[in-house]
Amino acid sequence: MWRARDEVLGRAVAVKVLTGSADPERIRDEARNAAALSHPNLAQVFDYGESGSTPYVVMELIAGETLERRLVAGPVPPDEAFRLCAEVAAGLAAAHDAGLVHRDVKPANIMVTTTGAKLVDFGIAAPAGAGEERVLGTPAYVAPERIMGGAVTPASDVYALGVVLYKLLAGVLPWPGETTTGIVRDHVHTPPSPLPDQPGVPRPIAALCMSCLAKDPANRPPARFVADTLARAAARAVLGEPPAGTPRWRLAMAAAAVAVMAGAWLYSGVSPLRDSTGLPAQGPEVASSSSSPSSSAVPVPGSSTVTVVATASNLPRQSGGAPPATAPPPPPSVSTAPSASAAPPVTFTSDGGTATARCADGRAQLTGWEAARSYTVETATPGPAATATVTFRHGNDLVDIAVTCAGGTPRAEVTTRKR
Structure with a gap:
């Protein structure tokens, strides 16, 4: 990743350049997939080009840090976890509406900025319904149906987001596995540990998190539902408790604002905690996806006339500064x-x-x-x-x-x- 300046439009951008051993088709696909999307919680792609046989992508420069790095600094408060995951879910909903599945939702691919969260790295995204001969992704966040060779569906992204939300709220993963093999086996066969009760996490939100981790993808809520429910919980936490003396019926209605959406899912006839059974013990190999930053300067002339001005070894895999990210809708008033x-x-x-x-x-x-x-x-x-x-x-x-x-x-x- 390089910080650069677009000399035509006069703006700072990020340039992603492949190392010599990487697959050039991957960065080309990433550019096409991301360029087809437009949402404040998804990193924008501005251009694609090739310098000789070296392809590169020009994208927005995000001023922030990855959620993975944010977690290293300390626990994330529940209201912040609700907001960040609501924004990621909103971005996923936009991608799913466009028929695209990210396939690698994880803290390292979520940028935390002063204006909200942005989901980055569509390098292994795939059309919804596509099959997989080899499962790409990060083992700790791969859905069980993908491990078993099932089709790529939006529900797989919701599962990964559920793992992220669980980790933000509990501080650990939902399973005890410590090795890649153990984690993959847990995804398929082991029910997630119940989310511990803690202040600031309403029961409907805990139930929503567990529903995202359902083994059967049909039992998981859609990304837009997750975004709406978490946004309402975040809005309530930001606005605080109502003033003293508020009538009890108003308090009850305010509490129901979060519960109603989660309740609609819970009482729709589908149990969010129901586990699927009969899954075989073996599945295709799971390969962790990663891309290493370039270790030397690579000229990137092209239609954008981008000039590399500095290296940034600690620049996240995608970055940029775009319009303010927005959370999904709170209550109408x-x-x-x-x-x-x-x-x-x-x-x-x-x-x-x-x-x-x-x-x-x-x-x-x-x-x-x-x-x-x-x-x-x-x-x-x-x-x-x-x-x-x-x-x-x-x-x-x-x-x-x-x-x-x-x-x-x-x-x-x-x-x-x-x-």
């Missing part, structure tokens, strides 16, 4: 009281709905948002952050309200676009 030290909230109105925001310590925070008639809330990032956003949707029409702070006063930019 959310509100919270501003702190005593903050300036009064300001309400901004658009064709898609309204957003109320305030500034505190130079950071924007949405204190409420509500969709207009015929619109729904598509995504929201309430902050506090440099930019707090909410997106409203009507059919394929999207309306974005992006709030920033200038001199302690909220300012909003309203954008309309097509999905």
Whole structure:
């Protein structure tokens, strides 16, 4: 991976260049797969080219660190785990809608930035329904049906995301296996250990995590369902508890906001903890996917006129700085009281709905948002952050309200676009 500058558009980018022993088809496929997707929680690909026989991909430069490195620094609080996994699930849902399965969801392929999570490295992505002669991926996150030679499906990505969520909440993997062989065997035959009870993790979220780890892919929720449920849990954690004296019926309804979606899955007639049986003990070899950074300078002339300006041995496998990442939709109308030290909230109105925001310590925070008639809330990032956003949707029409702070006063930019 190289940090570079696009001389045509005048922006910093990341350039991924293969080592001599790597498969050039892989980076070409990665470029095509990622370029077909557009979502704030997926790393963007800008260009592909070849310098002689050496292919390279030009992509956005993400300012952040991998979730794997973030975990080394210490445990992730439950609300942060909900938000990060909600954003990854939203990106996966977009990929699945496009008929693409990532196949290597893991902490090392999740970038944590100041604006949200981004899923990177579509190097081994495959069309949904494709078969596998040799299973590629990271053993600790490979779904059992893939180990057994089943078709590639979106449910396999949901399984891997369930492992990530479990690890963030529990600090360990769901199985006791310590070797690659033991881990692979556990995926197929061993039920995951129940997620330990802990403060800040509602029971419906624990049940959702376990449903993602179901042995039978038919028993796992879709990525969009996971994104919605975790986003609601994250929004509740960010907004905090309601003020003292709130009527009990309002408290009950607020608690149900998270439980209702998980309950819909749990009571749909499919048990999220049901294990499939009768799986054979042996399966195809599981190969860990990795790509080593280039150890020497490689000129990368091409249509983008990219000039390599510096090496970065610790640059993540994909990187970039793109529009603010957004979490999947919170409840249609959310509100919270501003702190005593903050300036009064300001309400901004658009064709898609309204957003109320305030500034505190130079950071924007949405204190409420509500969709207009015929619109729904598509995504929201309430902050506090440099930019707090909410997106409203009507059919394929999207309306974005992006709030920033200038001199302690909220300012909003309203954008309309097509999905």
